[in-house]
Amino acid sequence: MVAAKAKIPTRDAKERLLDAAICVFARYGFEAASTRMLVREAGVNISAIPYYFGGKDGLYEAVIRQIISIGLSELGPQAEKLRTALARDDLSEAEARQLLHAFITAIAGFLLSGRATLHMAQIIIREQMQPSPVFNILYENMMQPMHHTVTRLIAFLLGVDATTQDAILCTHTVLGQLLIFKTHKEFVLRSSGWTGYGEEETAAIVSRIIRNTDAIIAAHKGYQS
Amino acid sequence: MVAAKAKIPTRDAKERLLDAAICVFARYGFEAASTRMLVREAGVNISAIPYYFGGKDGLYEAVIRQIISIGLSELGPQAEKLRTALARDDLSEAEARQLLHAFITAIAGFLLSGRATLHMAQIIIREQMQPSPVFNILYENMMQPMHHTVTRLIAFLLGVDATTQDAILCTHTVLGQLLIFKTHKEFVLRSSGWTGYGEEETAAIVSRIIRNTDAIIAAHKGYQS
DNA sequence: GTCTATAGTCGGATAGAC
DNA sequence: GTCTATCCGACTATAGAC
Numbered sequence: 001m002v003a004a005k006a007k008i009p010t011r012d013a014k015e016r017l018l019d020a021a022i023c024v025f026a027r028y029g030f031e032a033a034s035t036r037m038l039v040r041e042a043g044v045n046i047s048a049i050p051y052y053f054g055g056k057d058g059l060y061e062a063v064i065r066q067i068i069s070i071g072l073s074e075l076g077p078q079a080e081k082l083r084t085a086l087a088r089d090d091l092s093e094a095e096a097r098q099l100l101h102a103f104i105t106a107i108a109g110f111l112l113s114g115r116a117t118l119h120m121a122q123i124i125i126r127e128q129m130q131p132s133p134v135f136n137i138l139y140e141n142m143m144q145p146m147h148h149t150v151t152r153l154i155a156f157l158l159g160v161d162a163t164t165q166d167a168i169l170c171t172h173t174v175l176g177q178l179l180i181f182k183t184h185k186e187f188v189l190r191s192s193g194w195t196g197y198g199e200e201e202t203a204a205i206v207s208r209i210i211r212n213t214d215a216i217i218a219a220h221k222g223y224q225s
Numbered sequence: 226m227v228a229a230k231a232k233i234p235t236r237d238a239k240e241r242l243l244d245a246a247i248c249v250f251a252r253y254g255f256e257a258a259s260t261r262m263l264v265r266e267a268g269v270n271i272s273a274i275p276y277y278f279g280g281k282d283g284l285y286e287a288v289i290r291q292i293i294s295i296g297l298s299e300l301g302p303q304a305e306k307l308r309t310a311l312a313r314d315d316l317s318e319a320e321a322r323q324l325l326h327a328f329i330t331a332i333a334g335f336l337l338s339g340r341a342t343l344h345m346a347q348i349i350i351r352e353q354m355q356p357s358p359v360f361n362i363l364y365e366n367m368m369q370p371m372h373h374t375v376t377r378l379i380a381f382l383l384g385v386d387a388t389t390q391d392a393i394l395c396t397h398t399v400l401g402q403l404l405i406f407k408t409h410k411e412f413v414l415r416s417s418g419w420t421g422y423g424e425e426e427t428a429a430i431v432s433r434i435i436r437n438t439d440a441i442i443a444a445h446k447g448y449q450s
Numbered sequence: 451g452t453c454t455a456t457a458g459t460c461g462g463a464t465a466g467a468c
Numbered sequence: 469g470t471c472t473a474t475c476c477g478a479c480t481a482t483a484g485a486c
Contacts, residue, residue, distance in 0.1 A: 013451080029355065032256035035480060045452055050481055125354065128409045129347075130254065139415065147416055168417050169433045172409070173402040180401025183408055184353045190364065191372055192393050208394045215444030216437045238469080260462055270470055275463055277469095 013044040014052045021063050026119035029126055030060055064127075064134045067120045068142045074117060078106050079149045086152050096157050097217070101210050103150065104178065108206045111182045112197040121182055147171065157217045170216065177209045238269040239277045246288050251344035254351055255285055289352075289359045292345045293367045299342060303331050304374045311377050321382050322442070326435050328375065329403065333431045336407045337422040346407055372396065382442045395441065402434045 020042035024033045035056055039046045053059040082099055085091050111121050124143070127135050148162075154174065155167035181188055181197070188194070194201050245267035249258045260281055264271045278284040307324055310316050336346050349368075352360050373387075379399065380392035406413055406422070413419070419426050 029254065029256065031254065034478080036478085045454090046480085047452070047454095047482080051451075056480070122354075125408065128412055129350065129354070131411050135411070139412070143412060144415070147412070151416075165417065165429060166433070169430060170437075172405050172413055172416075173433060173437055176401045176403070176405025176409075177398040178401070179405055179408070180397055183350065183404070184397070184401075186356050186360065187353055187364070187368060187372070188397055190369070191376075191397075192390065204390060205394060208391070208398060211444065212395075212398055212437070212441045215440040218444065219436065219440030259460080261460085270472090271462085272464080272470070272472095281462065 013042070013048045017042040017044050017048055017052065017059065018062055018066060021059050022066065022116070022119050022123070025060060025063055026122040026126075030132060060132075061134050061137070063123065064137055067123060068138065070117070070120060071142050074110060075106060075146065078103060079146055082149050082153055086149075086156065091156070093157065096153060097214065100150075100153055100157065100213065103153070104174070104209055104213065105206050107175075107178055108181075108202060108209070111178060112202050112205070114196075125179070125183055147175075150175070154217075158220050170220075174209075174213055174216070177212060181205055238267070238273045242267040242269050242273055242277065242284065243287055243291060246284050247291065247341070247344050247348070250285060250288055251347040251351075255357060285357075286359050286362070288348065289362055292348060293363065295342070295345060296367050299335060300331060300371065303328060304371055307374050307378055311374075311381065316381070318382065321378060322439065325375075325378055325382065325438065328378070329399070329434055329438065330431050332400075332403055333406075333427060333434070336403060337427050337430070339421075350404070350408055372400075375400070379442075383445050395445075399434075399438050399441070402437060406430055 017038065021033075021038055024038050024041050027033075028037070035046055035049050038056075038059070039048065042048075049056060049059055053062055082103065085095065085099055110117050112118075124138065127138055151167055151171045152162040154171050155162035155164065158167060158170060160167050185197075189196070192201075197205075242263065246258075246263055249263050249266050252258075253262070260271055260274050263281075263284070264273065267273075274281060274284055278287055307328065310320065310324055335342050349363065352363055376392055376396045377387040379396050380387035380389065383392060383395060385392050410422075414421070417426075422430075
């Protein structure tokens with residue numbers, strides 16, 4: 001304890017405010033989160049919000065941009081691998097299925113983990129249920145490219161074009177199986193008797209979804225032929 | 226136009242307020258919906274909220290109870306038919322599958338229609354993402370019984386006990402496939418190029434989910450044997 | 451850059467006339 | 469039962485000292 005100021009000078013107010021805002025906006029939603037909550041959580045003065053971000057709205061938009069940045073660094077490389085594989089001429093069905101399994105596992109880890117990314121998922125889901133003016137930024141820079149890549153992979157496995165309605169719907173149903181465990185967490189926990197999503201629980205969920213997905217793909221191929 | 230008062234005297238203020246509140250709370254969420262919005266929509270005086278419901282909180286709880294009442298009258302008979310069938314000794318697999326298809330179709334109609342029930346679904350989903358003090362009322366009186374019945378049906382089809390983790394998870398994945406089309410409606414519409422869920426679109430979704438569900442069940446049976 | 455103090459607005463609830 | 473008027477607290481944003 002040698003000459004330390006009262007305030008931790010590790011990070012500046014702007015950065016701490018942004019970090020805290022992800023957490024607070026996720027927990028309470030944009031409307032319910034007050035500027036006083038935000039600054040209390042960040043340990044900064046209330047004036048920091050208009051000063052650095054031009055207001056509560058600006059802070060929220062900064063949070064959205066931060067989410068996109070983290071999201072792309074988290075799942076982007078995985079998506080890039082998918083795109084590279086899809087560009088190849090000799091991609092085998094077994095390989096494609098492996099890639100899909102890996103992607104489902106990655107998204108589940110992202111969605112169900114207790115890490116900071118947990119808050120991001122909450123904000124993204126909230127934006128979709130109740131789109132705010134920043135929804136477009138989120139959609140065009142993150143969701144749309146991600147979804148399109150998965151659709152192409154699933155279309156390949158189904159043996160149809162990625163622009164077909166069936167491929168698009170099928171992708172949504174696969175993602176829906178994952179997202180329910182996030183959007184209806186309280187419901188899942190109560191019905192299963194779990195207390196949270198630990199490693200074991202996440203593994204059980206991922207295993208179930210992968211088996212379902214394989215079954216859906218296999219049935220489609222059988223149905224076609 | 227024979228001697229009509231300015232205000233339509235058809236229904237009393239309490240009833241109109243409750244009806245409008247379902248709509249307003251669904252659109253904006255509890256926090257973002259202000260009492261002034263609520264009374265403007267209902268065409269009643271602001272004092273009607275504390276007078277009839279004891280405050281904004283009380284009005285919201287009344288909305289939740291109304292939702293349970295409507296929900297049970299809407300899906301309750303269907304669920305009752307399921308329970309009766311499950312109690313029989315001679316329930317065939319084909320029959321059970323038919324019942325599950327019918328239930329999926331009913332829920333999809335409930336979730337994706339443009340009727341008043343649309344607002345109910347929005348409130349229910351919001352409550353699950355961000356449970357408020359009234360979540361318990363909703364869970365115990367509506368969601369839990371409904372979910373338990375579907376789990377029993379799916380467990381029967383999977384050939385396992387309804388208390389197994391696999392049956393519970395499988396039910397959630399089936400419901401997840403449905404719910405995604407409600408929770409991520411904006412996303413689905415943009416990616417599919419649809420402008421809304423009409424008869425045709427709902428039919429395509431239901432058809433996809435029923436095929437998926439059948440595939441999941443068939444694969445599980447194949448996997449076991 | 452960070453603080454205090456405060457302006458200006460809007461929220462929900464109430465008192466009391468009718 | 470329904471209205472107007474008003475209270476009081478909480479909100480976001482700003483002004484200006486340091």
